[in-house]
Amino acid sequence: THNMKILVVVGQSCDLRVLANYLEDEPDIFSQCDLLIRKYPFSWDKEQENGISMINNYVTNIEVNNQDLLQNQIEWCDIMLYNTSSCGIIAMLSGRIAVNVALHDILYWNPLEKQGSKNAIIHCMSAVELHKSVKELKKLDTVKYKKTQAKQMNYAKYVYSAVNREVLNELLKL
Secondary structure (H helix, E strand, O other): OOOEEEEEEOOOOOHHHHHHHHHHHOOOOOOOEEEEEEOOOOOOHHHHHHHHHHHOOOOOOEEEOOOOOHHHHHHHOOEEEEOOOOHHHHHHHOOOEEEEEOOOOOOOOOOOOOOOHHHHOEEEOOHHHHHHHHHHHHHOOHHHHHHHHHHHHHHHHHHOOOOOHHHHHHHHOO
């Protein structure tokens, strides 16, 4: 069996530090996994580098790459971990399973709490839940992977859908 390929996309300054804290509690979350981190490109460089060096204490197969296209990284991965980034939806629309991980430090903010998210989105609120989800996802055969992914894709289409002109006209009537 190959290592599970996990893409971590950063959306907030604390994401990688909180992920490192998860690893402190559950050091084996990413055993038999290749981890690719895509940093938030516009800010928080020092905080992200600190988080990466903390994660390096627990994960051997780790790469940090913001050079490659996001789409290529999504094609590479088996699953994506995200918190507040819209990349999670992009992954779902691209045929990958995305896992929403609570990587916030103070404010819990989930922009994806919409109708239908409960049975489509995999939420992990703790290190234990993330470890359990990664273990379960590693066990998925192709059929079960596609079934889970199809649920997510249907949800993602609902989040990023074309404008419904009738609904828009109704909303704009005063």
